[in-house]
Amino acid sequence: MDTMRDRFAPVMTRLLDEDPRVAVVLAEIGVDAFKEAMRAHPDRVINVGIREQLLVGAGAGLALAGLRPVVHTFASFLVERPFEQIKLDFGHQGVGGVLVSAAASFDWPEGGFTHMAPGDVGVLDTLDGWAVHVPGHPDEAETLLRHAVGTGAGAVPSDDKAYVRLSVQSNAAPMPVDGKRFLTVREGRGGVVVAVGPMLDHVLAATEGLDVTVLYATTVRPFDADALRRAVGAGTSADVVLVEPYLAGTSTAAANDALVDVPHRVLGLGVGRAELRRYGRQDDHLRAHGLDPATLRTRITGFLGAGARA
Incomplete structure (x- = not known):
């Protein structure tokens, strides 16, 4: 199976062909995949070199000129390093664009901590108005990318601010995501487990045989408070477990707000x-952070208690 990032350049190349508003801004990373698009659209596929602050600033400048910029590099270089430019060039100037990251929390362990960004969604949470999409499968990545860009067949035109978090971690099968709502994957009465993006397969394995509702979230901002309230209201327990592929607790405030009167x-x-100062592999990092199915089951049942056991 291809990866989410494998889909990125082909999808964007088609969108560049379809819509003269669309532009792509790169900072060396990913340039090879856009060679044909650069020849076809030299004025709308721009490589700024290894200058991440300029990467974001150039994208905001294209938005000011009326284009729909899609800005791409590793998450640590896209959200953390040029955060001031995201805050001012997009937010303060009141323009929209799409940030598309790669590498996620620990997709490339060999790159070390400089190439990891588990706090990226939490950082964007400090700013107003950013939609955040966390696909769990390459097919979902394509759907959510088109939704975020807001162009192409069937898409609703958009000038909003959006972040699409691509990962090489993936679930085995795609779900019918729409860029808005959580999906109910399994129903139960002993609590609610919200699995975000590529965590779904791990959560389903961890909760096999448990009497819990499993919600699947790929668009986490705005947070689907209605779906969580419905899931809690349908059970006997108002206990919620959030399993996210980035910093633990990133969405606990959103969940608490959704259930403020419950x-x-x-x-x-x-x-x-x-x-974690040893490179290891992705599976090693998953286990170290307690995100493998066996550890998740222990943590989930320990929190939910006897009511979760069927």
Whole structure:
């Protein structure tokens, strides 16, 4: 199976052909995949070199000129390093664009901590108006990318601010995502587990045989409060577990806000704050952060208690 990032350049090349508003801004990373698009659209596929602040600034400048910019590099270089430009060039100037990241939390362990960004969604949470999409499969990545760009067949035109978080971690099969709502994958009465993006397969394995509702979230901002309230209201327990592929607890405030008038408990599971200083492999990092199915099951049942056991 191809990866989410494998889909990125072909999808964007088609969107560049379809819509003269669309532009792509790169900072060396990913340039090879856009060689044909650069020849076809030299004024709308721009490589700024290894200058991440300029990467974001150039994208905002294209938005000011009336284009729909899609800005791409590794998450650590896209969200963390040029954060001031995201805050000012897009936010303060009141323009929209699409940030598309790669590498995610620990997709490339050999790159070390400089190439990891488990805090990216949390950082964007400090800003107003950013939609955040976390696909769990390449097919979902294509759907959510088109939704975020807001152009192409069937898309609703958009000038909003959006972040699309691509990962090489993937679920085995795609779900029918729409860029808005959480999906109900499994129903139960002993609590609610929200699986974000590529965490779904791990959560389904971890909760096999448990009497819990599993919600699948690929668009986490705006947070689908209605779906969570419905899921909690359908059960006997207002206990919620969030399993996110980035910093643990990133969405606990959103879940608490959704249930502000309902007695409830929330447990946020995800990537820990402590830096893992050995490269290892992705599976090693998943286990170290307690995101493998066996550890998730222990943590989920420990929190939900006897009511979760069928």
